[in-house]
Amino acid sequence: MRKLTILGTTLTLALVAAGCGAKNTETIASPKATASTAVAEPVKVKKIIVGTGTQFPNVAFLDKDGKLTGYDIELVKELDKRLPEYEFEFKTMDFANLLLSLETNKIDFVAHEIEKNKEREQKYLFNNEPYAYWKTKVIVAKDNTNIKSIDDLKGKKALTTATSAESTLLENYNKANDNAIKIVYQNGAANDLVSQLTTGRADGALGADFLLPLVDPQTKLKAVGPIIEEAEVRFLFRKNDKDGQALADKIDVALKAVKADGTLSKLSIQWLGGDYTKKD
Numbered sequence: 001m002r003k004l005t006i007l008g009t010t011l012t013l014a015l016v017a018a019g020c021g022a023k024n025t026e027t028i029a030s031p032k033a034t035a036s037t038a039v040a041e042p043v044k045v046k047k048i049i050v051g052t053g054t055q056f057p058n059v060a061f062l063d064k065d066g067k068l069t070g071y072d073i074e075l076v077k078e079l080d081k082r083l084p085e086y087e088f089e090f091k092t093m094d095f096a097n098l099l100l101s102l103e104t105n106k107i108d109f110v111a112h113e114i115e116k117n118k119e120r121e122q123k124y125l126f127n128n129e130p131y132a133y134w135k136t137k138v139i140v141a142k143d144n145t146n147i148k149s150i151d152d153l154k155g156k157k158a159l160t161t162a163t164s165a166e167s168t169l170l171e172n173y174n175k176a177n178d179n180a181i182k183i184v185y186q187n188g189a190a191n192d193l194v195s196q197l198t199t200g201r202a203d204g205a206l207g208a209d210f211l212l213p214l215v216d217p218q219t220k221l222k223a224v225g226p227i228i229e230e231a232e233v234r235f236l237f238r239k240n241d242k243d244g245q246a247l248a249d250k251i252d253v254a255l256k257a258v259k260a261d262g263t264l265s266k267l268s269i270q271w272l273g274g275d276y277t278k279k280d
Helices: 071-082 095-103 118-123 165-176 190-198 211-215 242-260 263-272
Strands: 005-007 025-029 042-052 060-062 086-092 109-115 124-126 132-141 157-161 182-186 204-208 221-238
Touching: 042 071, 042 095, 060 071, 060 109, 071 086, 071 109, 071 242, 071 263, 095 109, 095 221, 109 132, 109 242, 118 124, 124 242, 132 165, 132 190, 157 165, 157 190, 165 182, 165 204, 165 221, 190 204, 190 221, 204 211, 211 221, 221 242, 242 263
Parallel strands: 005 086, 042 086, 042 109, 157 182, 157 204
Antiparallel strands: 025 042, 109 221, 124 221, 132 204, 132 221
């Protein structure tokens, strides 16, 4: 079985300069051998660089032994097993750098709970099969009784991560409401949410329904108000990229199989604390 490799952000860009079209190929023995020869027919394997982060608990993070793991990570590993024509390697970085790295061919696709929205669809390619579903609400400190909806964030500080779907929701709200919310951007550390909100450095944030148990095990925060957005989580690729489209199509085939045999649901329950792989 091929072993996935994690590439730190300090590694030379020469490893990934060619993106999906990388010519860093190698051969492995094919299981298909003709009866007339003892030598297996070689199969070319294309190396694919997968961009992800390390600061999203249970999704993409480093465990106590420094191992990269989580829901998105283990799903990509499972897909890698089912796609022998590809070899996936992880390249980790701050969330805010993922989209730029995709655009500049430093990575081939993004695996970091990327929610599909119309703004991203204009610039990037999504695969067709969702692998999780989010319901976004307002998150505040548990003792906060003043904020009950996104409208109550007017004149207050809302914490978010640059380039995230939540930042887009806040930015769109501000466009329609004369910049009413003071948006505070952080570097993408989801587990910093608790300290920011409980100390009053920020008044609220937007987050998915499964987020709080992962980042707030001591229940210092709460989700309030109506659902702001329901979104599908998919992998993200470069738009108008022939190789990227081919990769996305093959990932969809493998993802359907992962869904059909129950593996995806098991991964969701294991890492996210519930089955978030089906739309209500």
